[in-house]
Amino acid sequence: MQTIEQATQTLPIKGYLNMEIPAGIDLVAEINKMRKEKNAIILAHYYQTGDIQDIADFLGDSLQLARAAADTDADMIVFCGVHFMAEAAKILNPTKKVVLPDMLAGCSLADSCTGEGLRALREQHPGSIVVSYINCDAGVKAESDIIVTSSNAETIINSLPPEQKIIFAPDKNLGRYLNQVTGRKMILWDGACMVHEAFSLERIAQQMAENPNAKLIAHPESEEPVLQVADFIGSTSRLLDYVQNDESQEFIIATEEGIIHEMRKLAPHKKLIPALTQDESCNCSECFYMKRNTMEKLYLCMKYELPEIHIEEELRVKALKSINKMLELSVKVK
Ligand code: 13P
Ligand code: SF4
Numbered sequence: 382m383q384t385i386e387q388a389t390q391t392l393p394i395k396g397y398l399n400m401e402i403p404a405g406i407d408l409v410a411e412i413n414k415m416r417k418e419k420n421a422i423i424l425a426h427y428y429q430t431g432d433i434q435d436i437a438d439f440l441g442d443s444l445q446l447a448r449a450a451a452d453t454d455a456d457m458i459v460f461c462g463v464h465f466m467a468e469a470a471k472i473l474n475p476t477k478k479v480v481l482p483d484m485l486a487g488c489s490l491a492d493s494c495t496g497e498g499l500r501a502l503r504e505q506h507p508g509s510i511v512v513s514y515i516n517c518d519a520g521v522k523a524e525s526d527i528i529v530t531s532s533n534a535e536t537i538i539n540s541l542p543p544e545q546k547i548i549f550a551p552d553k554n555l556g557r558y559l560n561q562v563t564g565r566k567m568i569l570w571d572g573a574c575m576v577h578e579a580f581s582l583e584r585i586a587q588q589m590a591e592n593p594n595a596k597l598i599a600h601p602e603s604e605e606p607v608l609q610v611a612d613f614i615g616s617t618s619r620l621l622d623y624v625q626n627d628e629s630q631e632f633i634i635a636t637e638e639g640i641i642h643e644m645r646k647l648a649p650h651k652k653l654i655p656a657l658t659q660d661e662s663c664n665c666s667e668c669f670y671m672k673r674n675t676m677e678k679l680y681l682c683m684k685y686e687l688p689e690i691h692i693e694e695e696l697r698v699k700a701l702k703s704i705n706k707m708l709e710l711s712v713k714v715k
Contacts, residue, residue, distance in 0.1 A: 402677060402680065402681070406680075408676045408677065408679075408680050409436060409676075411680055411684075412436055412676075412679060412680055412683060413436075415683045415684060416438070416459075416683070419456065419457050419683065419686075420455050420456040420457065421455055421456065421457040421458070421459050421683060422438045422439065422449075422453050422455035422457070422458055422459065423436060423437045423438050423439075423459045423461060423679075424437060424438070424439050424441075424446050424449055424450060424458060424459070424460050424461065424462070424470070425437035425439070425440050425441075425461040425462065426440075426441070426442070426443070426446060426461065426462040426463075426466065426617075426639075426671065427440065427441070427442065427617045427618075427621070427637075427639055427640045427642075427643055428462075428617075428637040428639035428640065428668050428671040428672075429461045429462065429639055429671060429672075429674060430639065430672060430674070430675065430676075431639075431642040432676050433461045433674060433675075433676065433679060434639070434642055434643060436676075436679075437461060440643065441618065442530065442531070442532055442616050442617040442618040443466065443515050443516075443530040443531070443532070443616070444515075444530040444532040444533055444616070444618075444711070444714065445532075445618060446460075446462065446466060446470075447466075447469055447470070447473070447515065447530070447704065447707075447708070448708070450469065450470035450473050450474060451473045451474075451708065453474075453477075455477070456477060456478065457477065457478040457479075457480065457683075457686065458470050458471075458474060458477055458478070458479045458480070459480050459482075459679065459682060459683055460479060460480070460481050460690075461481075461482060461674050461679060462481075462486070462671070462674075463486045463487060463488045463491075463668075463670050463671060464481060464484070464486055464487050464488065464491070464518075464690075465488055465491045465515065465516055465517060465518055466515075467479055467480075467481040467690050468518065468519055468690055468692065469515060469522075469704060470690075471690040471691075471692050471697070472519060472522070472692060472697050472700050472701050472704060473701070473704065475692075475694070475697060478686060478689060479689065479690040480682050480683070480686055480687065480688060480689050480690070481674075481682070481688060481690060482673075482674040482675070482678035482679045482681075482682040483673040483674050483675075483678050483688075484688040485670075485673055486670045486671065486673040486674055487670050488516055488574075488670055489573070489574060489575040489576075489670075490514070490516045490517075490551055490552055490572050490573060490574045490575075490602070491516050491517050491518055491521075491551070493551050493570070493571070493572030493573070494513075494517055494518075494521050494550050494551035494570055494572050495518075495520060495521065496518075496520030496521050496523055496524045497520075498570075499511060499513075499521055499524045499525070499548070499550055499570070500524050502548055502550075502568070502570065503524070503548060506546060506548060506568055508546050509546040509547060509548045509568065510526040510527070510541070510545060510546070510547055510548070511524060511525045511526050511527075511547075511548045511549075511550065512525065512526065512527045512528075512529055512534075512537070512538065512541075512547055512548070512549050512550075512567070513525035513527075513528055513529070513549070513550045513551065513703065514528075514529060514530070514531075514534070514549075514550070514551060514552050514555055515528050515529065515530045515704075515707075516551070516552065516574070517550065517551055519692055519696050519697065519700040520696065520700075521550065521551065522699075522700035522703050522704060523696055523699035523700045523703070525550070525703040526703060526706065527703055527706045527707055527710065528703045528704050528706070528707040529707060529711075530616065530707070531555060531600065531601050531602070531615070531616035531617075531619075532615075532616040532618060532619065532711075532714055532715075533707065533710070533711035533714040534555065534559055535559060535562055535563060536710070536711055536713075536714050537707065537710045537711055538559055538563045538565060538567075539563055540710055546568075547565060547567040547568070548567065548568045548569075548570070549567040549568065549569050549570065550569075550570035550572065551570045551572030552570075552572055552573060552574065552602055553569045553570065553571055553572060553573055554573055554574070554577065554578070554601065554602050554603060554604055554605065554608075555601045555602055556569040556570070557569065557605060558601040558605075558608055558614065559601075573602070573604075574602040576602075576636075576637050576666055576667070576668045577600060577602035577603045577604070577635075577636065577637075578603075578604055579658040579659055579660065579666065580599075580603055580604070580607050580635050580656050580657070580658055580659075580666065581657055581658055581659040582604075582606045582607055582610070584656075584657035584658070584659070584661075585597065585607060585610070585633065585635065585656050585657060586610070587657075588633050588654060588656065588657060589610075589633065592631055592633065592652075592654060594629065594630065594631050595629070595631035595632055595633050595652070595654060596612040596613065596627065596629045596631070596632050596633070597610060597611045597612050597613075597632075597633045597635065597656070598611060598612060598613045598614075598615070598620050598623055598624070598632055598633070598634055598635065599611040599613075599614050599635035599636065599656075600614070600615070600616065600617065600620065600635065600636035600637075601614050601615070601616075602636075603635050603636070607635055607656075611635065613627075617636060617640050618715075620634065620636060620640060620644075621640065621643060621644055621647065624644050624647070624648050624651060624653070625644075625647050625648050629651075630650070630651050630652060631651065631652040631653075631654070632644075632651065632652070632653055632654065633654045633655075633656050634653055634654065634655055634656055635656035635666075636656075636666070637666055637667065637668045637671065638655045638665065638666050638667060639667070639668075639671060639672075641653050641655060
């Protein structure tokens with residue numbers, strides 16, 4: 382029998398560690414039962430494990446998940462993703478209970494930036510507005526004018542007056558890519574995603590040589606040398622659409638490999654090759670944070686309605702403004 386401590390590893394909840402997950406429990410059946418009884422919605426990002434993706438009520442990219450969180454009438458949002466995503470759901474839904482299976486599901490990119498740091502940068506560049514990638518905490522969102530995701534960033538930046546000075550945080554790789562496609566000269570915060578930074582151009586070039594018919598598709602969080610050789614660049618949902626709709630039968634995928642689960646379902650006859658990383662001892666490009674969530678933790682999280690996301694009201698209201706601005710400026714973005 383697995384104890385809750387083993388299943389959750391890190392949940393710092395009083396009185397929680399003595400409880401046990403009954404042996405032989407059917408996690409899927411139990412989760413389905415609780416979902417109905419508690420009027421809960423399970424939202425999952427494409428980087429979650431396959432079993433979590435399969436049980437979710439809604440699976441999507443960051444923009445789709447934010448919209449789903451904004452639109453739901455469920456009483457409890459069970460967010461299978463990372464902390465900044467669950468926190469955004471709470472910012473949009475102050476009266477609902479928002480839970481995250483593992484509170485330590487963080488993000489290296491979000492961790493690279495603080496609200497105070499961003500405010501200081503803005504003071505150095507008077508007249509600038511701050512556009513932040515949704516991969517940031519509430520403090521950063523509160524210091525931002527507009528939030529964007531990789532699905533709507535180009536549209537939103539293009540909608541701003543050409544002479545407007547912009548600070549973009551926290552992802553320098555996405556920011557550099559956006560500067561290139563929009564022709565802007567945004568000032569970039571120096572942050573990056575550890576998963577996308579790990580891809581090896583040299584090893585990907587080798588994969589391209591070995592699979593001459595494969596197209597390289599990449600998430601814009603990847604570094605410039607990888608993006609330069611990519612056939613297509615897009616958010617997780619755009620990469621998924623591309624694999625389904627492009628005539629090619631083979632793809633090298635430069636993003637977190639959880640997306641391949643849904644790609645296989647939607648394009649079962651295509652050859653999908655995860656791009657290689659610099660670490661030759663490990664061919665995986667898994668996000669350590671995303672993968673902290675497990676079915677066991679999801680079960681416990683729904684059963685005990687913990688760990689719960691809380692946010693101080695003044696901060697929530699400030700952060701909400703920049704998220705609402707995003708939703709308003711990207712209504713037409715799929
Ligand atoms: P999207 O799903 O919006 O492309 O974001 C990817 C990501 O980095 C999530 O952490
Ligand atoms: Fe953060 Fe990168 Fe993991 Fe996404 S994949 S949650 S950006 S560390």
